[in-house]
Amino acid sequence: MKQYKHKDVKYTLKNSKRKTLSIYIERDFSVSVLAPKELDLEKINKIVDLKRYWIHKSISELKELNKTKANRSIIDGEGFLFLGNSYRLKINEDQEEPIKILGKYFVLNPTKSKNPKKSLIEFYKDNGNLNYSERIEIFSKKMGVNPKRVRTINLKNRWASNSNGNLNFHWKLAMAPQTIIDYIIVHELAHLQTPKHNNKFWEIVESIIPDYNDRKNWLKINGANLDI
Numbered sequence: 001m002k003q004y005k006h007k008d009v010k011y012t013l014k015n016s017k018r019k020t021l022s023i024y025i026e027r028d029f030s031v032s033v034l035a036p037k038e039l040d041l042e043k044i045n046k047i048v049d050l051k052r053y054w055i056h057k058s059i060s061e062l063k064e065l066n067k068t069k070a071n072r073s074i075i076d077g078e079g080f081l082f083l084g085n086s087y088r089l090k091i092n093e094d095q096e097e098p099i100k101i102l103g104k105y106f107v108l109n110p111t112k113s114k115n116p117k118k119s120l121i122e123f124y125k126d127n128g129n130l131n132y133s134e135r136i137e138i139f140s141k142k143m144g145v146n147p148k149r150v151r152t153i154n155l156k157n158r159w160a161s162n163s164n165g166n167l168n169f170h171w172k173l174a175m176a177p178q179t180i181i182d183y184i185i186v187h188e189l190a191h192l193q194t195p196k197h198n199n200k201f202w203e204i205v206e207s208i209i210p211d212y213n214d215r216k217n218w219l220k221i222n223g224a225n226l227d228i
Contacts, residue, residue: 001032006045009055013044020196023051025058026157027223069224074116080106080228082124083131084177099123120228121171125152128174135178135185136167142208145192159219160188175226176219183215 001012011023011031021039024032035044048055072078079086082101090105098113099106099120106120113119129152136147148165155161155170162168167188173181183205190204205212 004033004041004045006048007052009048009052011048013041015039018195021047022197023048023055025055025062027062028157029059029062030157031055031059067224070227072228074108074120074228080120081175081226082106082127083174084180117228124171124174128152128169128171131174131178131181132167132169132185135182136189139182139186139189139208143186143189143193143204145189147189147192159223160184162188162191165192172226176222180215180219183209183212183219186212 001014004011004013009031011033013033013035015035015037018034018036021033021035021044024034026032033044033048072080074089076089076091078089080089081087087101087104087106090102090107091110092107093109093111095107095109096112097109099108099116100123101107106123108116108119110116129150132152133150136150140147146165147162147167149167151166151168152171152174153168155168158170159173160167160169167185169184173184176184186205186208190201190208193204194201202212209215
């Protein structure tokens with residue numbers, strides 16, 4: 001993606017076969033523009049100019065929300081989230097696994113892990129992927145779609161993405177409550193029916209998740225806390 005600047009707005013541009021232009025404010029406050037291949041830079045900048053107030057307003061709101069960003073340390077007694085529940089970290093050098101959930105605790109054996117943070121991330125990837133696969137199977141049948149591969153990876157500033165029927169989820173999403181994960185899954189499955197965020201898209205989402213807007217707002221407000 002190429003970097004551009006129009007007046008006081010810096011943005012990255014990605015052109016594709018899409019039919020409409022979309023502007024996204026990423027979680028690191030950067031601006032991404034997705035535009036049709038045939039749309040020239042002058043027209044793109046005109047649209048960016050029309051959206052300048054919305055862009056700056058959205059960035060300011062996101063920065064305010066990110067004041068609650070988690071700053072967790074991997075020490076005994078620290079709290080970590082999984083599927084919306086909080087678990088205290090407990091150090092136990094006798095257990096075989098590098099990390100596991102036992103009761104109300106994340107139990108870590110530092111002698112089995114050279115990098116405790118990496119072990120936590122791997123836990124979120126492995127267990128998150130199992131959760132997504134099971135829920136995707138349920139919602140796919142309801143929605144009449146057939147996604148292909150499911151992966152849990154680091155998506156940087158997106159909670160999820162899809163490409164050619166393959167679904168990707170950020171490992172941090174495994175910290176969210178199941179209701180929020182379900183919303184993201186349905187959101188991505190709806191994109192298999194229509195790529196654009198148009199009325200048809202949101203009607204599909206609403207037919208499966210009637211309170212999707214509440215869940216969407218929850219993620220906007222609490223998303224910064226889904227981190228380690």
